[in-house]
Amino acid sequence: MTDGNIPTRTGVVGGGQMGAGIVHGLLLAGSSVVLLERDEAAATAARERVQRSCDKSVERGKIADAAEPMGRLTTTTEAADPADCGPVVEAVPEDEQLKRDTLQRVEAVIGDDAALATNTSSISLDALATSLRRPERLLGLHFFNPVPASKLVEIVIATATDETWRERAVEWVSEGPGKTPVVVADSPGFASSRLGVAIGPEAIRMLEAGVASAEDIDAAMSLGYGHPMGPLRLTDLVGLDVRPGIARYLERELGPRFAPPQLLVDLVEQGHHGRKTGRGFYDWNDAKEKTA
Structure with missing residues (x-):
C-alpha cells in the first residue's frame, strides 16, 4: 500500500x-x-x-x-x-x-x-x-x-x-x-557504528583506568562536544550486551583498536546490561541515577 x-x-x-x-x-x-x-x-x-x-x-x-x-x-x-x-x-x-x-x-x-x-x-x-x-x-x-x-x-x-x-x-x-x-x-561498522564503537569503548577504558567518573566522562562529551548524551549513558540505554559483538566484529575486520574493553565484557557476563536490567555504568533502579 x-x-x-x-x-x-x-x-x-x-x-x-x-x-x-x-x-x-x-x-x-x-x-x-x-x-x-x-x-x-x-x-x-x-x-x-x-x-x-x-x-x-x-x-x-x-x-x-x-x-x-x-x-x-x-x-x-x-x-x-x-x-x-x-x-x-x-x-x-x-x-x-x-x-x-x-x-x-x-x-x-x-x-x-x-x-x-x-x-x-x-x-x-x-x-x-x-x-x-x-x-x-x-x-x-x-x-x-x-x-x-x-x-x-x-x-x-x-x-x-x-x-x-x-x-x-x-x-x-x-x-x-x-x-x-x-x-x-557497505563497510565494516558503516559510519555511525564505527565512530560510536571508537568513542564508547575508549570512554569505558577511561572509566576502567580511573581517569574520571562515568558522570564526568559523559559531561565532557555532552557539554564539551554537544553530544545529546555521553557515551556511557548511551551504552546503558542501547544495552551493554549489544556492544561486545559489534566490537569483536570490527576488531576482526579493522584491527585490535576496536577490541571490547574488559570492564564491558565483565559487566555483560555479570548480567549488567544497562537500563533494561537495572544496572550498567549507572544504577537505573533508583529514581536518581548513580554510578554503578
Whole structure:
C-alpha cells in the first residue's frame, strides 16, 4: 500500500527492543505496521513493548492517546502477512546466520515492488545479499535508539543495490518516518557504528583506568562536544550486551583498536546490561541515577 511513491504499510520482523522502537517510531509517523514474530508468546511480548512505549508518548504529551496508533499495528506469527508491505525491515538480533535466514524467508513472500531492508548496525550487507534471489533490492536501514526521538536513519548501500532502490529509500526515510537519511557504502561498522564503537569503548577504558567518573566522562562529551548524551549513558540505554559483538566484529575486520574493553565484557557476563536490567555504568533502579 502506498501514498504516491511512499509506502504507508511497513513490515517489521522482530519485536525486541530495537524492533519495537522502530514500530513505535513508524506508528507515531502515521504508518500502518505489520510486526512479525516467531511465536505467539513473542508477538504478545512485542505488542506489550510497543504499547508501553506509546503510553509513554502520551505521558510526554507527544500524542493524545495510544489507541489510535496501536490500532494501526498488526502483530502476527504468519510469515506471509507482511506480503503487501514495503519496505520490510528485518530487526532480529545481531547474528549473521539468523539475519540470512530471516531475510530469505521475508524475500519469499514480499512483492516485487517492496524493498528488503536490514537494521544491522555492523554486519556486511554484501555477505547477507549472497543468500538472496534479488540482492539488488537489499539495503540497510539502520535506525537509532530511541527511534521516535532520533532524527537519523543510516541507509547502507551494498555492492549489488540498484540505484532505484537507493533513491526510493532516501525518499521513504525522509517522507515516511520523517528522518534525515545519510547514505553510506557497505563497510565494516558503516559510519555511525564505527565512530560510536571508537568513542564508547575508549570512554569505558577511561572509566576502567580511573581517569574520571562515568558522570564526568559523559559531561565532557555532552557539554564539551554537544553530544545529546555521553557515551556511557548511551551504552546503558542501547544495552551493554549489544556492544561486545559489534566490537569483536570490527576488531576482526579493522584491527585490535576496536577490541571490547574488559570492564564491558565483565559487566555483560555479570548480567549488567544497562537500563533494561537495572544496572550498567549507572544504577537505573533508583529514581536518581548513580554510578554503578
